[in-house]
Amino acid sequence: MLGHEDAATTLRHYASLFPDDLSDVARRMNAKARTARDGRSQRPKAA
DSSP, X not given: OOSXXXXXXXXXXXXXXXXXXXXXXXXXXXXXXHHHHHTSOOOOOOO
16 A cells, blocks of 8 residues: 555555556556455456
């Protein structure tokens, strides 16, 4: 975990670092959060 309440909080703080790839970053972070929560590997769907 990045130390924030959820992925949305992290994205609000760091969105300016990824202006062109924000959707991809959000999708990947959500997939990692689900993996950590569920304890199994999941890959994000290709765009």
